[in-house]
Amino acid sequence: MTREADSRPREQRRWAIDLRPLRVVAYRRLWIGNAIAMFGFQFTAVAVPVEMYALTGDSFWVGLLGVAAFVPLLVFGLWGGAVADALDRRRVLLGGALLLWLSVLGLLAQAVLDIGSPVLLLSLVALSSVSFAIAGPARAALVGRLVPAELVPAATTLNFTTAMATSVLGPLAAGLILAVWRLDVALPVAYAVDATLLAALVWAALRLPAMPPDPDPDGGPRQAGLRSVVDGFRYLAGSPVLLLSFGIDLIAMVFAFPRALFPEVAAERFGGGAAVGWLYSSIAIGSLLAGLVSGWIGRVRRQGLVLVLAVVGWGLAVALAGLARQLWLVVALLVLAGAADLVSSVVRQSMLIIYAPDRMRGRLQGVNTVVVAGGPRLGDLRAGTMAAGFGSGVAWVGGGLAAAVLAVLLAVAFPALTRYRPPIGSSPEADPGDRRPQRAGSGSEG
Structure with a gap:
């Protein structure tokens, strides 16, 4: 066999997505359950804002959906992280999945009964957000237990890529439903699909092994109270690079997330119908394509610099998409934005999981839940409010440009982020001013 023939498989492995985490049975079950449930969730993610806009005819009300989702995340997200560190994470995940099921059934019921209440829609979105705040930290923290530390970046990439795949197929399917059936028929169908497929997440939680918390360093029982949350913030305060990674993600989502528009x-540019499905799918398409060729991400050394560049690229691509008037061009530019978003998400989440000790992962993931899930909700409010006052074009383009500029300013003001590199082997080499947490799997924290 020639040297060229030998090098081709190696080169493919350098770029192709790493599937090794799927060899771990428990992780594979969770991955399958999440994938099916996330596909169903996309139907609701499209149906709710479409229903709200149909009821009110105002993007401001669509933006209020972001508030209804963010407030419970802020209130319960940090507590949910403390719960994930104090209780069996499998049971926490199961409880959150059941609560989410209840909220989706409520959406189905109000659509079937044609209640037509914007306030009820906001309330059910808030209930759904509570369930995510409770289960999200536990689900994310489980990865550090289910796979070895060296496979965490690959598992994280798989999770994000799968989420993006469902975010592509789900909105497209939802858009097809909206295009084929009248709205009074399409909305109940969308909610029913979500309620049915959500059973997969319940199945996955039931099949997971028990995940009791690690013993408390002080020897006492773990508590999910205010003191536990404060301890998590104290730990995070000693990790400035992680704080900066949260900050730059908030900038990206709050200023440049155009979903509410x-x-x-x-409706105004492209005549409604299936166009809304393409808009909701486009960012996910980019993330999916980037995930399929993501083998290089696990080998990145200048992770902080890559994170900043990805956020800047995200903001500029979103701004250019807001200027476009052809649907195909808007979709193409949002695809580029989605690719940048996949890179930034994987890098930041890998940093968080790998270096946080298991006893802190739930609480740090609680903060992460508030940032990752709350940022887009605040972005919805920002976009909807700006659109009501200045028009959708200003809200879209101005937000993207602001995100790119602010990301650069943050990197210049706090160079520790761009200097950051992951540790080599088991001996992390801290950057100046960065009291980095212990590497996953090292010492007693593994």
Whole structure:
């Protein structure tokens, strides 16, 4: 066999997505259950803002969906992280999945009964957000237990890529439903699909092994109270690079997330119908494509610099998409934005999981839940409010440009982020001013 023939498989492995975490049975079950449930969730993610816009005819009300989702995340997200560190994470995940099921059934019931209440929609979105705040930290923290530390970046990439795949197929399917059936029929169908497929997440939680918390260093029982949450913040305060990674993600989502504008833009520029499905799918398409060639991400050394560049690229691509007037061009530019988002998400989440000790992962993931899930909700409010006052074009383009500029300013003001590199082997080499947490799997924290 020639040297060229030998090098081709190696080169493919350098770029192809790493599937080794799927060899771990427990992780594979969770991955399958999440994938099916996330596909169903996309139907609701499209149906709720479309229903709200149909009821009110105002993007401001669509933006209020972001508030309804963010407030419970802020209130319960940090507590949910403390719960994930104090209780069996498998049971926490199961309880959150059941609560989410209840909220989706409520959405189905109000659509079937044609209640037509914007306030009820906001309330059910808030209930769904509570369930995510409770189960999200536990689900994310489970990865550090289910796979060895060296496979955490690959497992994280698999999770994000799968989420993006469902975010592509789900909104497209939802858009097809909206295009084929009348709205009073399409909305109940969308909610029913979500309620049915959510059973997969319950199945996955039931099949996981028990995940009791690690013993408390002080020897006492773990508590999910205010003191535990404060301890998590104290730990995070000693890790400035992690704080900066949270900050730059908030900048990206709050200023450059155009989701709340999709129903209005689809209706005004492209005649509604299936166009809204393409807009909701486009960012996920980019993330999916980037995930399929993500083998290089696990080998990145300048992770902080890559994170900053990805956020800047995200903001610029979103701004250019807001200027486009052809649907295919808007979708293409949002695809580029989605690719940048996949890179930034994987790098930041890998940093968080690998270096946090298991006893702190739940609480740090609680903060992460508030940032990752709350940022887009605040972005919805920002976009909806700006669109109501200045028009959807200003809200879209101005937000993207602001995110790119602010990301650069943050990197210049706090160079520790761009200097950051992951540790080599088991002996992390801290950057100046960075009291980095212990590497997963090292010492007693593994």
